[in-house]
Amino acid sequence: MLDLIAVLVAIVALVAALGLTGYLALLNSAARKRGVSGNSVATYVRSRWPVAGFTTAGALLAWLLTSGGGFLDVVAILIAAGSGAAAGKALTATMDRYRTDK
Secondary structure, rough: HHHHOOOOOHHHHHHHHHHHHHHHHHHHHHHHHHHHHHHHHHHHHHHHHHHHHHHHHHHHHHHHHOOOHHHHHHHHHHHHHHHHHHHHOOOOOOHHHHHOOO
């Protein structure tokens, strides 16, 4: 049962981390199309890439640890929960920053 919980938490964390990565990629693409006027967005996106990378790596590591069983499942849950929470918070902050319906 613990193994199933660990896998589910790792998958949710991976989806959140990939969501952040995808959103940053979309912002970066739009900023590049705007040229000079998109420089501030491009600079912000460049500063957020490490967060996206670390959260994705953490979620992938957690998913790999779910195959170990026992204590490693607990470690995988903790890593996945941290990565997922960090990715979700970063995604929310980024979306709030560039939301147009204020």
